[in-house]
Every structure is written in structure tokens, then in C-alpha cells.
Amino acid sequence: MKKDPRNRRAPATDRLTIISLAWRATWIAVRLLLIFWMAETGRSFIYQGF
Amino acid sequence: MIETAALLDLADLPFWYLVSLAVAILLPLQHAGARRLTLAVFYLVSIAVLLGFRTAIVAAALAGFTFITSRAIAHPRTQSIAGARTTLLASAMIVALILFTTHKLPSPATSLHWFSASLAAIGFSYIFLRMIDLLRVVADGRAPAPGLVDTIGYLLPLHMLAAGPIESFSAYAQRPAVPPRPSSAQWLNAIERIVGGLFKSYVLAGGLRTTLLTDFAADGLYLLLEIHLFYLWVYLDFSAYSDIAVGLGRFLGAEAPENFDRPLTARNLTIFWERWHISLSQFIRRNVFIPTQLTLGRRFSRHPLWVTSIAFFVAFTLCGLWHALEPAFLIWGVYHGLGLVACNLYRYALKRRLGRPGMERYLANRVIRWLATAVTFEFVAFSLAFALSPAFAARLFGALQ
Numbered sequence: 001m002k003k004d005p006r007n008r009r010a011p012a013t014d015r016l017t018i019i020s021l022a023w024r025a026t027w028i029a030v031r032l033l034l035i036f037w038m039a040e041t042g043r044s045f046i047y048q049g050f
Numbered sequence: 051m052i053e054t055a056a057l058l059d060l061a062d063l064p065f066w067y068l069v070s071l072a073v074a075i076l077l078p079l080q081h082a083g084a085r086r087l088t089l090a091v092f093y094l095v096s097i098a099v100l101l102g103f104r105t106a107i108v109a110a111a112l113a114g115f116t117f118i119t120s121r122a123i124a125h126p127r128t129q130s131i132a133g134a135r136t137t138l139l140a141s142a143m144i145v146a147l148i149l150f151t152t153h154k155l156p157s158p159a160t161s162l163h164w165f166s167a168s169l170a171a172i173g174f175s176y177i178f179l180r181m182i183d184l185l186r187v188v189a190d191g192r193a194p195a196p197g198l199v200d201t202i203g204y205l206l207p208l209h210m211l212a213a214g215p216i217e218s219f220s221a222y223a224q225r226p227a228v229p230p231r232p233s234s235a236q237w238l239n240a241i242e243r244i245v246g247g248l249f250k251s252y253v254l255a256g257g258l259r260t261t262l263l264t265d266f267a268a269d270g271l272y273l274l275l276e277i278h279l280f281y282l283w284v285y286l287d288f289s290a291y292s293d294i295a296v297g298l299g300r301f302l303g304a305e306a307p308e309n310f311d312r313p314l315t316a317r318n319l320t321i322f323w324e325r326w327h328i329s330l331s332q333f334i335r336r337n338v339f340i341p342t343q344l345t346l347g348r349r350f351s352r353h354p355l356w357v358t359s360i361a362f363f364v365a366f367t368l369c370g371l372w373h374a375l376e377p378a379f380l381i382w383g384v385y386h387g388l389g390l391v392a393c394n395l396y397r398y399a400l401k402r403r404l405g406r407p408g409m410e411r412y413l414a415n416r417v418i419r420w421l422a423t424a425v426t427f428e429f430v431a432f433s434l435a436f437a438l439s440p441a442f443a444a445r446l447f448g449a450l451q
Contacts, residue, residue, distance in 0.1 A: 024242065028245050031246070031248070031249040031253070034253045035249055035253060
């Protein structure tokens, strides 16, 4: 009997993309949290008025 | 350095509100003229909101001056009068140079203080280079004189104001009128570039500065270590701003050129300058190094090595003075100029001695590569500490006396 295409598992590449997307989104969120936490650490050398 | 009340600060939330608003307006816009006008208005309004109304007036006046001058240079009547184009270009450059000097010298405690403060707030050093590039490209006939909206778009890109990059006017003029709509993967890449840049600046560079840097107050081995950490800090902080500019540029449809490409692992100073502040190196190459080399080359065609050496020296001495009209940066420029001359002479001598096959073996040798990379790293680290930290320069001079 033919399998219902809706029940097929996502191809390996798609699954990888989902994992990669999830990882990238998590890493962005973690970095944003750290940025907000550290944003008051002071001015960088860029602010010397070049 | 010039003290100012307002400088473009990426920690300011209004900056991000304005960028988000501009992206929301620009996204559905498919009309080239409307896009360019929106960007120009966004730049000026953002400068007014973030840096003050007076600063926006100064920025608009700079754009107006560049627009009128470039139009005059490209005008058919100017082209028909012998020497008129050169005279106009030279006059405009002198005006730009006077403004640059005003910006770089200590701010006068007079009623003109606000003007110097405005130039500092919009990062006039970068605008100065863009003005020169635009005027030279138009004078050489490599691109037509831009309209007022395009002049604002080129001179005052908000995402490139604080620390570059410096886009060439030729590249700006060749940008597609309506950029292709980014795919979802490109959106994600742009977000990652911005977040990565903020992370580098506020977490990595900020953390490094507060935990490990002592402003060269430490002694002994830690002082030596700090020279290297200081280089790392400058790289992280500076390249972070370029990352943010590149990411924002993709959102706005006003792409910023890449400015850094693994400079810490450069095996010699020539390669270092191909990878560090790339847009500045390319500007110097286009507007100082090549013209100097060509002019001298015509007169002294029998001495190409001398010509190249002098061109390197002139270009990097001016590069030093562009950073600051101070002895430390003059010495920094001369030091890098001499370093590049030495690098060029060494390569020439090696080529003569080893021949092509020997040179290929030399370049492939792993030990030599590691050694060369370490020497380059030390050379640059020392120069940055000297130029950027008055405390380090003071300690160095103190130790020498």
C-alpha cells in the first residue's frame, strides 16, 4: 500500500534546516540578552570623535 | 579629541526605532526615485532627531555644497574652459580641507563651537573622504554629477556615519536603482550580522575592556600582554561597527562594503592593509597612492622601486594625519608607511634572490608563515597601542628618557 505523502518524514536536508534555524534563532536570542545586560559597560574607542 | 554632547550611539533605542520605521517604509517601495528620496529624508531626519537640528543643518549644507560643486565641475561650460574644471576641483578640495582641519583641531571656545561639535557628531572625517571621492569621480568623468537626493544618500548614510565603511562613489553610482528583495535566508543573515556586531562590541569588546584592560597601568609581563589585548579590543570594537553597518545596509537596501577580513592573521603589512579597514585602504589607494605613483612614475620611470616607496610613505603619512592631527598619529602613519616600504623592498629582494620557484617554496613554508604572521601582529599591536592610548605613549616616552 502506498504511503500517504502527508505522513512522510521531512527529508534530511529540511530537518537540518529546521535544526539550523532553531539553533541560529536561539543563538541570536542569547546574544541579544547578553547585549542588553552588557550595554552599559561603557563607551568604545569609536567614540573618540573620528 | 573634540568633546561633543551628542554622538551617534547604537545603545540609543531611538536609533533602532528610526531604522525600523525606515525599513518598514522602504520594504514595499519599488519606485527608484521614491526609495532614494525616502533614504535621504531618513538620513537627515535621523541626524536631526539623534544628533540635533543644528547638526542636521550642517550635514545638509555639506551635501548642498558638494552637490553644487559637482554640478559646476560637470557642467559643459566648465568643460569648455581650459583649466576651469581643475580650478573648481582644487577650490572645493581646499574648502573641504579647511572644514576637515576645523574638525580635527581642538574646538574653539567661541560662538563657533557648535559648528565643530556638529562636524564631530556626524563623523566628518568619513564625510570628508566621501566628498573627495565624489568630486574626483565626477571631475574625471567616471560618473555623472549626482542630484541633491543622491548626494545626501552618498555622503550621509546613517548606518555608515559613526565608523564607516567608506563606499566609493563609483560603487554607489552603480548600485541597482531598486535592490532585489532579500530572501528569508538573506534577512536572517542580515539580522545575524547586526546581532553579531552588537555582541562583538558590547559583550566581547566591552567585556574585554572592563575585565582585562588597565589603560596600560600594569607593569611587567602584563604590560606586554595588554598591548596584544588592546589590539584585539580595537579589532573587535571596530569590526563590530562595520558588521552592524553591513547588516543595516542590507535591510535598508543601501549596502555597505565589507571592511575587515581576518586582519589579525595577515602574514605581512601589505596583506594587513588589504584586510583591515579595507574601505579606507582602498580610498587611499585610489586617491593618494596611485595618483602619487603615476605622477612620480612619469618623471622617474627608471626608478620604480623608489617611486612605489615614496608613494607608500606619502599615502600612509596622510593616512595617519587623517586619523588625528596629532604627533602620535603622524608617527603612526610614518611607521606604517616605512613598514610598507620595508615590506615592498623585502619582497623585491626575495624575488630577485630566490626566483619564482624559490619564492613559491618560501611562501608555502609553514614556519616562515607563522613567523611572518607573528611579526606583523606585533608590529600592528604596538602601533595601535602607541597611537590610540596616550597612557601607553607616555609610558613609552618615560621609559626611553
